[in-house]
Amino acid sequence: MNKPLKHPETQCIHAGDTVDPLTGAVMPAIYPSSTYKQEAFGVWGDYAYSRNGNPTRAALERCVAELEGGTKALAFASGMAASSAVLELLPAGSHVVASRGMYGGSFRLFNRVKRHSQALLTDFVDCSDLPAVEAAIKPETKVLWLESPVNPTLQIVDIEALAAIGHKHDVLVVVDNTFATPLGQQPLLLGADIVMHSCTKWMGGHSDTLGGMLVVKDAELGNELQSVSNATGGVLSPFESYLLLRGIKTLALRLKQHETNCFALARWLEQQPRVKQVRYPGLESHPQHELAKRQMKHFGAVITILLDGTEDDVATLFNALNVFIIAEGLGGVESMIGHPPTMSHNSMLPEEREFLGIPDNMIRLSPGIENAADLIADLEQAFARI
Ligand SMILES: *Cc1c(COP(=O)(O)O)cnc(C)c1O
Numbered sequence: 001m002n003k004p005l006k007h008p009e010t011q012c013i014h015a016g017d018t019v020d021p022l023t024g025a026v027m028p029a030i031y032p033s034s035t036y037k038q039e040a041f042g043v044w045g046d047y048a049y050s051r052n053g054n055p056t057r058a059a060l061e062r063c064v065a066e067l068e069g070g071t072k073a074l075a076f077a078s079g080m081a082a083s084s085a086v087l088e089l090l091p092a093g094s095h096v097v098a099s100r101g102m103y104g105g106s107f108r109l110f111n112r113v114k115r116h117s118q119a120l121l122t123d124f125v126d127c128s129d130l131p132a133v134e135a136a137i138k139p140e141t142k143v144l145w146l147e148s149p150v151n152p153t154l155q156i157v158d159i160e161a162l163a164a165i166g167h168k169h170d171v172l173v174v175v176d177n178t179f180a181t182p183l184g185q186q187p188l189l190l191g192a193d194i195v196m197h198s199c200t201k202w203m204g205g206h207s208d209t210l211g212g213m214l215v216v217k218d219a220e221l222g223n224e225l226q227s228v229s230n231a232t233g234g235v236l237s238p239f240e241s242y243l244l245l246r247g248i249k250t251l252a253l254r255l256k257q258h259e260t261n262c263f264a265l266a267r268w269l270e271q272q273p274r275v276k277q278v279r280y281p282g283l284e285s286h287p288q289h290e291l292a293k294r295q296m297k298h299f300g301a302v303i304t305i306l307l308d309g310t311e312d313d314v315a316t317l318f319n320a321l322n323v324f325i326i327a328e329g330l331g332g333v334e335s336m337i338g339h340p341p342t343m344s345h346n347s348m349l350p351e352e353r354e355f356l357g358i359p360d361n362m363i364r365l366s367p368g369i370e371n372a373a374d375l376i377a378d379l380e381q382a383f384a385r386i
Contacts (some may be wrong), residue, residue, distance in 0.1 A: 008067075008183045008297075009252040016063030018245060028059040030242045052230045056238040060245045061213075064197070067182035067248070069189045070215040072222035074229050075241060079178065079198025080105050081234035082212030086143070086174055086194060087114050088228045094142040096122040097133060099157065101150035101356055103176065103198075104345035110145075124355070127157040128288065130165060137169045146192070147176040148185075148295075151330075152304050152340045152364045153357045154279045156288035159295060163191030172221075178202075183255055184298040188217050194225075201331030202301060204247040205254050209240050254333065257369040258301035261335075264372035265365065265379070266303050274313075274383060276361070277306040302330065303365045311360060313386040314339050320382035323374055324365070335368040335375055 018028050031054055036047040047053050057075050065073035076082040083106055090096075098110060102124075114120040125136045127146060137144070144166040148157045159175055166173040175187035178198040187195050197203060199211035216222045229235060236244075259282070266280040278285070281292035282299035292299060307314060318326050318337060327336040328343055338344055341360050345353055353359075367375060 011067055012183075012248055012250070012252045015066035015248075016059060016061075018059040018063055028056055028242070028245070030238045031055045032238050050238070051233050051235055054235075054238050054241070056245075057236055057241040060236070060241040060248075063245060063248060064182070064199075064203075064213050065215055068177075068195050068215040069186045070195065070217045071219060072226075073213055073215040074222075074225055075199075075236035075244075076212035076214070076229065077234045077236055077240075078210045079103075079176075079196065079200060079212040080109060082196050082198075082214050083109055083176075084114075085225060085228045085232060085234065086196065086214065087118065087120065088232060089172075089224060090118065090120065090142045093119045093121075093140065095138050095140045096120060096143045096145055097136045097141055097171070098122050098124050098143075098145040099127045099147045099150060100124040101153040101155050102145075102147045103151045103178070104340070104348060106145075106147070106176065107345075107352070107356070108347050127162060128155060130158070130161055133162060134165050134169075137165070137171060141169065141171050143172045143174055145174050145176070146187075147179075149179040149281055149292075149300050149302070151179060152302070152344065152362065154179075154281060154286070154300075154302060154304050155357075156281055156286075156292045156295065158291055159185070159187050159190040159192060163187075163193075167191065179300045179302060180296060180298070181251065181255065181300075183252055184300055185296045188215065190295070193218065193221060199244050199247075200329070202255065202258070203251065203331075204244050205251065205331060205333060206243075206247055207329055207332035207334065209243040209247065211236050211240050211244050254369055255298050255301065258367060259298055261367040261369070261372045261375060262299070262301055262303055265367055265375060268376050268379070269303065269305055272383060274308045274386060275305050276308045279304040301367060303367065305363050305365070306359065307361045307363055309361065309386055311342075314361070314363065316386050317363075317382050320385045321378055322381075323370065323378040330364075330366040332366070333369045335370060335378075336366040338364045338366070340364055
């Protein structure tokens with residue numbers, strides 16, 4: 001049933017109609033069963049085998065499909081499993097044009113794994129340069145892979161304009177929407193063909209679930225991805241599906257507090273003499289602030305700064321923090337801080353990081369939903385030590 005729900009706060013609670021029709025349980029059951037009884041020989045029910053379909057996972061998939069304005073969603077064991085499934089659609093030797101700034105793990109998937117296993121060749125292009133993107137598309141280009149905001153540079157790219165360029169050349173347009181969440185932007189409505197999520201971040205929101213998602217509006221593309229998912233098997237477990245559904249209920253509420261904290265911290269950081277640059281899409285000083293205002297409903301919940309200091313200063317600063325947790329993760333209720341060059345993006349060569357715009361003095365903050373004053377006080381005493 002598709003209720004005409006307008007507001008994201010309401011959608012987060014009711015999208016996908018996840019009340020259990022059998023019992024009326026407000027939260028769907030966790031169905032661990034790996035297989036399903038057939039009523040008689042040759043009589044197939046809705047479910048046959050849990051790799052292919054599972055009621056708990058299906059409830060989550062209905063919910064996210066609705067949040068993204070799509071018709072079908074597929075849940076995977078992680079964001080990377082979801083991304084890998086998209087690339088499995090491509091014939092060997094295909095060409096991909098990808099956003100120059102991107103999550104380190106995606107870069108590794110394209111440039112190391114798929115390059116060898118599928119002879120996939122990827123050109124990493126600055127997607128704020130539209131003519132450069134169009135020029136990079138070749139006859140064998142099959143996918144345009146975008147990320148906005150980009151992890152960790154927070155560059156914003158014009159999804160609508162880029163989707164139009166992709167479609168002009170018959171290229172599948174994929175958007176990694178992890179940093180915006182479906183409440184921040186809905187790429188399918190801007191023309192993208194596939195939305196990918198790492199649900200491990202804000203969707204789950206509690207640093208206790210790994211998960212990935214693909215969402216599409218085209219039924220045939222949805223079926224192709226479903227076949228890949230079933231054949232390769234990287235699906236999300238029923239328990240994780242439940243945790244994600246539970247997390248999404250409070251997504252709108254959490255994002256509001258994340259964003260309030262981000263604004264307070266970003267403005268405070270801008271005043272600090274040891275901070276060379278503060279990047280947050282909500283700040284007027286962000287190079288694509290106007291585009292962010294047009295394209296996004298929330299500015300996301302990551303702040304990236306460039307420190308005026310050495311790696312030793314980064315270490316001193318990090319070790320002095322009491323509230324911020326030093327961690328690889330993002331998107332939890334607890335505030336986290338990371339150093340991309342030695343953490344999330346350390347599988348890259350220094351020249352690859354330089355190419356992606358990740359200098360050694362870059363710090364990434366993922367403010368949680370604590371009180372902003374406590375977060376500022378924590379940073380203040382840490383900055384006093386460098
Ligand atoms: C974390 C992340 C991923 C990978 O997701 P996992 O769930 O960790 O596999 C992909 N893209 C972006 C932007 C991310 O932040």
